[in-house]
Amino acid sequence: MVMAAFYDKNGRKKGAWSEDEDKKLRTYIERYGHYNWRELPKLAGLSRCGKSCRLRWKNYLSPNVKLGNFSKEEEDLIVALQNKLGNKWSKIAEKLPGRSDNEIKNHWHAHLKTSTQKDQAMSSNNKDRRIGSLKKAYKSKPKVSPTNKKSNFKPQQGVENVVVNTMASSQSSPSTTATSSYCSLSDFNNATSSSHDVVTQSFEYNNIMEGDFWTEPFILDDNSSIYQSDTLLSPLDLADDYINQASYQDIMMNGSCFWSM
DNA sequence: AATGGGGTCAACCGCGGTCCA
DNA sequence: CTGGACCGCGGTTGACCCCAT
Numbered sequence: 244m245v246m247a248a249f250y251d252k253n254g255r256k257k258g259a260w261s262e263d264e265d266k267k268l269r270t271y272i273e274r275y276g277h278y279n280w281r282e283l284p285k286l287a288g289l290s291r292c293g294k295s296c297r298l299r300w301k302n303y304l305s306p307n308v309k310l311g312n313f314s315k316e317e318e319d320l321i322v323a324l325q326n327k328l329g330n331k332w333s334k335i336a337e338k339l340p341g342r343s344d345n346e347i348k349n350h351w352h353a354h355l356k357t358s359t360q361k362d363q364a365m366s367s368n369n370k371d372r373r374i375g376s377l378k379k380a381y382k383s384k385p386k387v388s389p390t391n392k393k394s395n396f397k398p399q400q401g402v403e404n405v406v407v408n409t410m411a412s413s414q415s416s417p418s419t420t421a422t423s424s425y426c427s428l429s430d431f432n433n434a435t436s437s438s439h440d441v442v443t444q445s446f447e448y449n450n451i452m453e454g455d456f457w458t459e460p461f462i463l464d465d466n467s468s469i470y471q472s473d474t475l476l477s478p479l480d481l482a483d484d485y486i487n488q489a490s491y492q493d494i495m496m497n498g499s500c501f502w503s504m
Numbered sequence: 505a506a507t508g509g510g511g512t513c514a515a516c517c518g519c520g521g522t523c524c525a
Numbered sequence: 526c527t528g529g530a531c532c533g534c535g536g537t538t539g540a541c542c543c544c545a546t
Contacts (some may be wrong), residue, residue, distance in 0.1 A: 258515075259540090281531065297532080298515065333534060344534075349513050453533075 260299055264289060266300040269304050278351055302343040307343025313350055321347055322355055 248258035256264075269288035277300065280293035289296065302308065313321070317339055325333045332344035332351075339347065 260514090281532085293513075293531085294517090294533095301533095302514080330535065348535075409505055470520080 250290070251448060252288065255292055257295070264291070265299070273302060298345070302345050307341060308343060313342075313354075317342070318350075318355060321351060325355070351358060409420060418464075 248255055248256060248261065267287050267289055271283065275286070277283055277297070280297045282289045283293055284296050287296070291299075303310070320339060321335060324338055327333050330348075332348045336344040336347050337344055377410075
């Protein structure tokens with residue numbers, strides 16, 4: 244599976260690690276630690292470079308490393324975190340105890356990337372369909388009473404507020420929770436690297452859905468995340484959830500929109 | 505049985521960040 | 526401030542595996 248061991252022009256061994264080398268490295272680190280990777284191979288009696296030793300320890304020999312197949316939960320978490328953080332494998336690895344960044348990266352490219360891309364392609368089609376449905380529903384929607392109208396809309400200066408309904412973002416962002424939560428647009432953008440276009444999209448929809456839009460929460464679910472609902476929920480359907488997380492009145496006062504991930 | 509092509513994954517490489525003299 | 530040493534991260538490579546033909 245891996246390149247055969249060989250010696251480079253400097254006499255340094257490269258390629259696959261032997262059991263004997265593993266044993267030497269493990270024994271040395273367990274006894275003395277790894278305060279200096281550059282010096283370590285010499286002291287441990289290995290013909291490897293420090294980098295190679297570090298990689299071998301970190302990915303395979305460390306007692307913290309969990310080898311074996313990825314569980315469904317781990318895969319789901321990787322997909323969610325990759326959506327949020329991008330290819331920050333070391334950051335993703337922090338959230339999966341026992342898994343190395345290299346292992347996660349390999350698993351992503353080998354197993355998850357293609358299936359995720361397929362999902363996203365389907366999601367895009369579904370989203371277009373749902374936007375069409377929303378516009379249709381909006382056109383046929385009865386007029387709201389004047390008391391509920393836009394007159395209550397007082398946008399905070401310089402801050403658009405977004406209610407994020409996401410489990411995925413709860414993993415790393417203190418400003419979001421496992422259910423709906425209330426955060427500023429900047430928090431939201433900080434929480435998820437892929438969120439920018441999502442937010443931009445939502446505010447494009449704001450323009451389309453002007454007028455009565457602000458009198459009702461606008462829900463758009465996004466299948467690109469593994470945690471989202473696949474159904475388009477009415478504002479009433481979600482009202483109970485909202486009330487638990489933030490004052491409905493407060494949301495309306497601040498001209499918020501709802502985003503279901 | 506032979507072969508070729510895609511998938512997998514351990515390991516390498518290069519670059520950027522940090523630390524220290 | 527600068528430059529060298531070191532470390533860590535992410536992209537890429539390449540040998541082996543597996544399956545279809």
